Amino acid sequence: MRTTETHEAGLIARVLAGEKELFHELIRPYERMVYLTLFSIVKNEAEAGDGAQQTVISAYRHLASFRGDAKFSTWLATIAINEGRKRLRKAKGAAEESLKEQAASHEGDFTPAPLTDWREIPLEALERKELREALRVAVAELPGIYRQVFALRDLEELSVEETAQALGINPGAVKVRLHRARIMLQKRLVPFLKTTAPARRGFFRRAP
Amino acid sequence: MKLNCKHVWEHISEYIDDTVDAKLREDIERHLEHCEICSAILDSTRNILVLTADDRTFELPVGYSERLHERLAKEMENSEKDSTKE
Ligand SMILES: [Zn+2]
Numbered sequence: 001m002r003t004t005e006t007h008e009a010g011l012i013a014r015v016l017a018g019e020k021e022l023f024h025e026l027i028r029p030y031e032r033m034v035y036l037t038l039f040s041i042v043k044n045e046a047e048a049g050d051g052a053q054q055t056v057i058s059a060y061r062h063l064a065s066f067r068g069d070a071k072f073s074t075w076l077a078t079i080a081i082n083e084g085r086k087r088l089r090k091a092k093g094a095a096e097e098s099l100k101e102q103a104a105s106h107e108g109d110f111t112p113a114p115l116t117d118w119r120e121i122p123l124e125a126l127e128r129k130e131l132r133e134a135l136r137v138a139v140a141e142l143p144g145i146y147r148q149v150f151a152l153r154d155l156e157e158l159s160v161e162e163t164a165q166a167l168g169i170n171p172g173a174v175k176v177r178l179h180r181a182r183i184m185l186q187k188r189l190v191p192f193l194k195t196t197a198p199a200r201r202g203f204f205r206r207a208p
Numbered sequence: 209m210k211l212n213c214k215h216v217w218e219h220i221s222e223y224i225d226d227t228v229d230a231k232l233r234e235d236i237e238r239h240l241e242h243c244e245i246c247s248a249i250l251d252s253t254r255n256i257l258v259l260t261a262d263d264r265t266f267e268l269p270v271g272y273s274e275r276l277h278e279r280l281a282k283e284m285e286n287s288e289k290d291s292t293k294e
């Protein structure tokens with residue numbers, strides 16, 4: 001990853017020196033990350049798209065303030081998160097949302113759901129469109145504090161440290177929230193995964 | 209130490225991320241060898257993560273990238289016109 005950072009540092013220096021066109025190249029690898037970060041907060045396609053544009057413009061305007069003590073991707077994620085939160089506040093009213101999320105973080109049973117007659121799901125089952133849809137819905141329904149950590153870690157594949165930095169929380173909190181998010185998703189999706197098992201079983205077992 | 213299922217569940221996320229220490233990893237693996245329940249939970253959780261990381265699960269809106277770069281190009285143009293503003 002060292003080379004990515006060196007390459008980026010070079011691009012940043014050149015953009016700041018006047019070759020602004022290169023900023024397009026600089027952000028290209030992070031377009032997906034920026035959008036998904038916004039979407040994990042605002043949960044609306046159009047809002048996330050607008051927010052992503054605003055994030056990129058804001059990063060462009062403030063590029064000179066990027067110090068390189070964080071990775072560029074983390075810096076960009078931080079801007080995206082702030083943009084998302086701003087939009088969320090505008091849409092809902094901050095107090096209501098944060099109260100709801102605090103409440104949500106204290107309730108809930110974070111034990112996974114057992115599966116009976118489980119065997120590893122066949123790969124083709126993972127290819128099913130309904131399963132993807134169910135996962136999207138389940139992620140959207142996670143309480144915000146869990147959804148944001150899950151999005152940064154498991155969807156955008158930031159490290160624990162980068163996720164903590166971007167969200168302004170400590171790494172311990174990232175791990176706890178990630179654990180809970182994963183368990184909640186496992187629980188939600190088990191009925192879905194299960195439906196694939198009997199068919200497979202039927203296939204391998206001869207009728208008595 | 210002999211782990212029970214609940215212990216395994218508590219560490220399942222860290223186990224997947226490979227951030228448990230060697231001793232705990234060994235204990236968990238020993239448990240998984242004979243516990244189908246925990247093995248199934250681990251497999252299903254892993255599968256969910258594989259699916260999450262698959263680009264086709266969370267797709268970008270059509271034309272997203274084009275609009276983004278268009279907007280950025282406009283911004284660059286504007287900032288060139290009057291670099292004193294903003
Ligand atoms: Zn067990």
